[in-house]
Amino acid sequence: MEVLELFLSAVMAAAFCLSPSLVHAQDQSGFISIDCGITEGSSYNDKITGLRYISDENYTDAGVNKDISPKINKTDIDKQYLNLRSFPDGNKICYTLKPLRSKNKYLIRAGFLYGNYDELDDVPRFDLYLGVNWWATVTLFDASDRFTTEIVHLLSSDSIDICLVNTGFGTPFISVLELRLLDDKTHSNVSQLVFDRLGLALSDSIRFSVDVYDRIWSPFPFQYWEVKQTRYAIKSPDDDKNGVPNAIMQGAAVPINQSDAIVFYFSRDDPTTQFFLYMHFAEIENLPQNQTREFNIYVNKTLWSGPIVPKYLQRTTVSSISPLKGTDFTVSINKTINSTLPPLLNAIEIYLVHELLQAETYEDDVHAVMNIKSYYKVKRYWQGDPCGPKTARWQGLNCSYDAYDPPRIISLDLSSSGLTGEISPDVLNLKMIKYLDLSNNSLRGSIPDFLSRLPYLRVLNLSENDFSGSVPSELNERSKNGTLILNVEKNKLLCSSDCKNKAIVPVVATVIPVLILVLIAVAVFWFCKRRNQGMVNNSFICMA
Numbered sequence: 251m252e253v254l255e256l257f258l259s260a261v262m263a264a265a266f267c268l269s270p271s272l273v274h275a276q277d278q279s280g281f282i283s284i285d286c287g288i289t290e291g292s293s294y295n296d297k298i299t300g301l302r303y304i305s306d307e308n309y310t311d312a313g314v315n316k317d318i319s320p321k322i323n324k325t326d327i328d329k330q331y332l333n334l335r336s337f338p339d340g341n342k343i344c345y346t347l348k349p350l351r352s353k354n355k356y357l358i359r360a361g362f363l364y365g366n367y368d369e370l371d372d373v374p375r376f377d378l379y380l381g382v383n384w385w386a387t388v389t390l391f392d393a394s395d396r397f398t399t400e401i402v403h404l405l406s407s408d409s410i411d412i413c414l415v416n417t418g419f420g421t422p423f424i425s426v427l428e429l430r431l432l433d434d435k436t437h438s439n440v441s442q443l444v445f446d447r448l449g450l451a452l453s454d455s456i457r458f459s460v461d462v463y464d465r466i467w468s469p470f471p472f473q474y475w476e477v478k479q480t481r482y483a484i485k486s487p488d489d490d491k492n493g494v495p496n497a498i499m500q501g502a503a504v505p506i507n508q509s510d511a512i513v514f515y516f517s518r519d520d521p522t523t524q525f526f527l528y529m530h531f532a533e534i535e536n537l538p539q540n541q542t543r544e545f546n547i548y549v550n551k552t553l554w555s556g557p558i559v560p561k562y563l564q565r566t567t568v569s570s571i572s573p574l575k576g577t578d579f580t581v582s583i584n585k586t587i588n589s590t591l592p593p594l595l596n597a598i599e600i601y602l603v604h605e606l607l608q609a610e611t612y613e614d615d616v617h618a619v620m621n622i623k624s625y626y627k628v629k630r631y632w633q634g635d636p637c638g639p640k641t642a643r644w645q646g647l648n649c650s651y652d653a654y655d656p657p658r659i660i661s662l663d664l665s666s667s668g669l670t671g672e673i674s675p676d677v678l679n680l681k682m683i684k685y686l687d688l689s690n691n692s693l694r695g696s697i698p699d700f701l702s703r704l705p706y707l708r709v710l711n712l713s714e715n716d717f718s719g720s721v722p723s724e725l726n727e728r729s730k731n732g733t734l735i736l737n738v739e740k741n742k743l744l745c746s747s748d749c750k751n752k753a754i755v756p757v758v759a760t761v762i763p764v765l766i767l768v769l770i771a772v773a774v775f776w777f778c779k780r781r782n783q784g785m786v787n788n789s790f791i792c793m794a
């Protein structure tokens with residue numbers, strides 16, 4: 251008995267050898283194909299797939315375009331991987347993709363090939379995030395290695411951020427980013443990473459336009475299998491028209507030894523792993539009356555499904571309703587006692603449950619800080635979600651994190667940031683803020699009263715600005731009774747405390763001395779005039 255081994259990793263590293271004859275003009279609506287690192291105006295139709303790739307310039311304003319090193323052998327490298335966008339600055343860089351269709355499922359695929367573009371021979375490692383949730387760690391073995399990862403994700407809004415996070419192991423970059431709108435009502439709604447997608451009779455990988463959703467199906471050559479093909483179309487179940495391309499279902503693998511079972515296993519190190527397994531069957535031989543093909547499917551020796559009699563030229567899909575929990579599984583497809591023929595298998599799909607539990611920042615806080623960002627034209631890498639992920643929140647921001655509740659912004663430090671204008675009214679919408687530092691900028695106008703309406707504010711630093719007027723009395727009171735640390739130093743035009751009294755004092759203080767000076771001058775004048783009448787020599791004092 252021979253066993254089909256799936257050496258499984260979420261990474262699909264095989265090169266795709268696609269035949270140019272597959273190119274057809276096909277509907278690409280619902281697709282976004284971005285070749286990162288090409289300039290705007292260099293959009294092109296891929297020669298092999300016919301897919302239209304566009305530049306990433308409309309999706310990010312960060313990073314620099316690079317080509318992989320001329321020393322790399324480019325023979326087996328797809329065009330999309332010959333250039334990339336690299337992000338030397340900023341701890342988190344995001345591609346914001348919109349408008350997309352909310353409440354729809356998308357297949358999102360990201361690809362990376364380092365290609366020694368910086369001639370440093372230093373393969374970087376960094377994290378990929380889907381919004382605020384960790385998606386994958388981009389791990390490459392060498393300069394020519396390619397890393398791709400695919401996720402099937404149900405969107406909750408009309409946009410999505412795909413972010414690269416610098417974790418201190420080199421400069422993040424990206425080569426290609428692809429989104430495909432799926433019309434998929436049969437699979438679970440939980441986000442799933444694509445683990446493997448195999449067409450057992452394939453000799454080469456196929457994708458668009460054979461697969462209308464541009465899923466990539468890989469071959470799985472195995473010497474103890476015999477491949478059987480039909481030229482007739484395979485009928486799909488009515489509720490799953492595009493579940494598997496016809497071209498995949500038209501071929502099946504059958505054990506060469508009639509008494510063998512089909513056995514394969516898959517495993518993954520992570521003990522929290524949950525697999526979704528889909529197996530697709532269709533009889534492709536028109537069997538005579540006295541022949542039957544009937545089999546059972548066992549997962550780890552437990553009957554999982556069966557007996558199954560695949561129908562002639564019709565697809566039967568067997569899948570689990572709930573995921574398989576565990577690190578490794580053996581699947582065995584055994585013919586039943588009455589079956590005269592060995593089992594067959596056309597295609598397998600294996601997905602990993604990828605729970606995206608971390609919530610995005612509280613919506614009102616996001617709006618407020620976005621408005622503050624555009625009001626001051628903040629020149630920082632403030633991209634994606636302000637608070638998430640925790641390790642890569644916006645520089646100058648701190649947030650409160652409470653399990654999986656939406657994080658709240660509790661601190662904003664925009665000191666020494668070249669801010670001009672007045673205090674943005676959106677500050678008032680950061681309801682949970684405790685610490686606000688706007689010191690050492692060129693802010694002007696009066697200090698707004700609304701700052702005293704921020705109930706949790708404990709530190710307010712407005713020093714070294716050009717504020718004028720007076721400090722609102724409630725802020726002063728809070729500062730005096732110790733509930734607020736207030737710093738308004740070095741604002742030349744600002745009256746910082748007791749302004750009502752001071753407003754009168756300067757008038758008195760300036761009027762009285764002037765009066766006194768005038769009186770003295772008059773007195774001196776009279777005195778001199780009288781003295782001059784008698785003592786001419788002393789004119790020196792009085793003529794000045």
Ligand SMILES: *[C@@H]1O[C@H](CO)[C@@H](O)[C@H](O)[C@H]1NC(C)=O
Nearest residue numbers: 290291293304305306307308
């Ligand atoms: C980028 O946006 C501009 C303006 O909306 C548009 O004209 C252009 O076609 C877009 N380019 C790409 C590559 O999407």
Ligand SMILES: *[C@@H]1O[C@H](CO)[C@@H](O)[C@H](O)[C@H]1NC(C)=O
Nearest residue numbers: 265321322323324325326327
């Ligand atoms: C590049 O790779 C191809 C296929 O892998 C090989 O046939 C070719 O000889 C290589 N070229 C060089 C210059 O190494």
Ligand SMILES: *[C@@H]1O[C@H](CO)[C@@H](O)[C@H](O)[C@H]1NC(C)=O
Nearest residue numbers: 353354404435437438439440
């Ligand atoms: C999946 O999500 C869609 C859109 O939110 C919803 O209509 C559908 O009922 C959900 N299906 C399942 C199985 O939860």
Ligand SMILES: *[C@@H]1O[C@H](CO)[C@@H](O)[C@H](O)[C@H]1NC(C)=O
Nearest residue numbers: 251252506507508509510511
């Ligand atoms: C087929 O498998 C059976 C049981 O594993 C074995 O006894 C038999 O020799 C095999 N036949 C061939 C032709 O390999």
Ligand SMILES: *[C@@H]1O[C@H](CO)[C@@H](O)[C@H](O)[C@H]1NC(C)=O
Nearest residue numbers: 538539540541542589590591
């Ligand atoms: C099935 O019937 C055909 C003739 O119709 C015969 O040649 C064949 O040996 C039979 N096969 C089996 C397994 O009985």
Ligand SMILES: *[C@@H]1O[C@H](CO)[C@@H](O)[C@H](O)[C@H]1NC(C)=O
Nearest residue numbers: 549550575576577578579580
């Ligand atoms: C399935 O079987 C394999 C090998 O027999 C075993 O190592 C593994 O733990 C089993 N998995 C589960 C989830 O029971």
Ligand SMILES: *[C@@H]1O[C@H](CO)[C@@H](O)[C@H](O)[C@H]1NC(C)=O
Nearest residue numbers: 251510511513548582583584
């Ligand atoms: C199914 O076939 C495999 C491989 O021949 C064998 O190890 C296993 O015991 C069989 N299972 C059953 C329930 O017959």
Ligand SMILES: *[C@@H]1O[C@H](CO)[C@@H](O)[C@H](O)[C@H]1NC(C)=O
Nearest residue numbers: 542544557585586587588589
């Ligand atoms: C096998 O076939 C016999 C005769 O047709 C039938 O009586 C029996 O129930 C079948 N066994 C199974 C497991 O289907």
Ligand SMILES: *[C@@H]1O[C@H](CO)[C@@H](O)[C@H](O)[C@H]1NC(C)=O
Nearest residue numbers: 647648649650651660661684
């Ligand atoms: C952010 O806030 C948390 C919770 O108040 C605090 O423990 C942490 O030290 C703060 N981090 C920074 C960098 O200020």
Ligand SMILES: *[C@@H]1O[C@H](CO)[C@@H](O)[C@H](O)[C@H]1NC(C)=O
Nearest residue numbers: 665666667668689690691714
């Ligand atoms: C104030 O900002 C300027 C540049 O805007 C900087 O050079 C200076 O060091 C800052 N002073 C303090 C005290 O942070």
Ligand SMILES: *[C@@H]1O[C@H](CO)[C@@H](O)[C@H](O)[C@H]1NC(C)=O
Nearest residue numbers: 665689690711713714735737
């Ligand atoms: C306020 O900002 C100034 C200048 O940036 C700094 O020197 C001072 O320590 C800050 N004061 C408080 C209370 O945070």
Ligand SMILES: *[C@@H]1O[C@H](CO)[C@@H](O)[C@H](O)[C@H]1NC(C)=O
Nearest residue numbers: 724725727728729731732733
């Ligand atoms: C401090 O002053 C503020 C503003 O007048 C007032 O709301 C608050 O209750 C005072 N707190 C204490 C502890 O006195």
